Amino acid sequence: DVKVTQSSRYLVKRTGEKVFLECVQDMDHENMFWYRQDPGLGLRLIYFSYDVKMKEKGDIPEGYSVSREKKERFSLILESASTNQTSMYLCASTDNTRYEAFFGQGTRLTVV
Amino acid sequence: DQQVKQNSPSLSVQEGRISILNCDYTNSMFDYFLWYKKYPAEGPTFLISISSIKDKNEDGRFTVFLNKSAKHLSLHIVPSQPGDSAVYFCAASAYGGSQGNLIFGKGTKLSVKP
Numbered sequence: 001d002v003k004v005t006q007s008s009r010y011l012v013k014r015t016g017e018k019v020f021l022e023c024v025q026d027m028d029h030e031n032m033f034w035y036r037q038d039p040g041l042g043l044r045l046i047y048f049s050y051d052v053k054m055k056e057k058g059d060i061p062e063g064y065s066v067s068r069e070k071k072e073r074f075s076l077i078l079e080s081a082s083t084n085q086t087s088m089y090l091c092a093s094t095d096n097t098r099y100e101a102f103f104g105q106g107t108r109l110t111v112v
Numbered sequence: 113d114q115q116v117k118q119n120s121p122s123l124s125v126q127e128g129r130i131s132i133l134n135c136d137y138t139n140s141m142f143d144y145f146l147w148y149k150k151y152p153a154e155g156p157t158f159l160i161s162i163s164s165i166k167d168k169n170e171d172g173r174f175t176v177f178l179n180k181s182a183k184h185l186s187l188h189i190v191p192s193q194p195g196d197s198a199v200y201f202c203a204a205s206a207y208g209g210s211q212g213n214l215i216f217g218k219g220t221k222l223s224v225k226p
Contacts, residue, residue: 004155009153016129031213032121033213040218041218042118042201042216042217042218043156043201043216044216048213090156092155098149099144099146099205099214100146100158101214102158103148103155103156103157103159104155105153105154106153106154106155107154108153
């Protein structure tokens with residue numbers, strides 16, 4: 001089974017802090033994604049990466065950056081956390097042979 | 113502008129009955145459609161999918177129907193069980209896009225009552 005693991009289930013951070021969300025997948029997938037889920041808005045794509053050191057902006061990249069130094073790891077960075085970044089963050093991965101993305105368990109981030 | 117729409121935020125069904133979740137899309141380039149199920153505080157899990165060259169795909173209690181001319185798909189769950197209570201997301205992908213770069217609807221919360 002594909003396993004996508006996010007480093008934290010719950011995080012509480014202060015406004016202005018730099019926040020790192022880590023995601024690791026164990027199936028040698030080429031593609032990795034960061035989404036955020038908010039009530040009434042569904043899942044919105046923040047950034048994705050289709051190869052090591054490659055990144056592409058999704059629909060809502062403002063206030064975020066990403067890093068992919070190794071194939072199995074994709075990090076989401078909140079440069080200066082703000083309260084409107086309080087959300088559920090979901091990491092996903094897939095390879096180039098399928099459409100189905102596999103998701104991690106999610107990180108519930110609260111910015112106070 | 114929403115390319116994938118789930119117009120019903122919630123649906124309540126009696127156990128044993130059929131649940132029908134609907135999804136509409138606007139982009140005719142979409143060629144693959146997926147349904148995900150999500151429980152609170154967990155990540156979405158893949159449920160069932162359908163290619164645009166088909167009009168029906170069945171997997172146990174779950175069937176997805178695709179009507180390309182109407183740009184509409186639906187997920188049927190028969191019979192519904194209390195454990196099916198979750199948020200269901202419809203997603204779509206376009207040929208040539210990065211695999212897994214899915215466009216999601218806003219979700220429909222299904223409640224199955226015993």
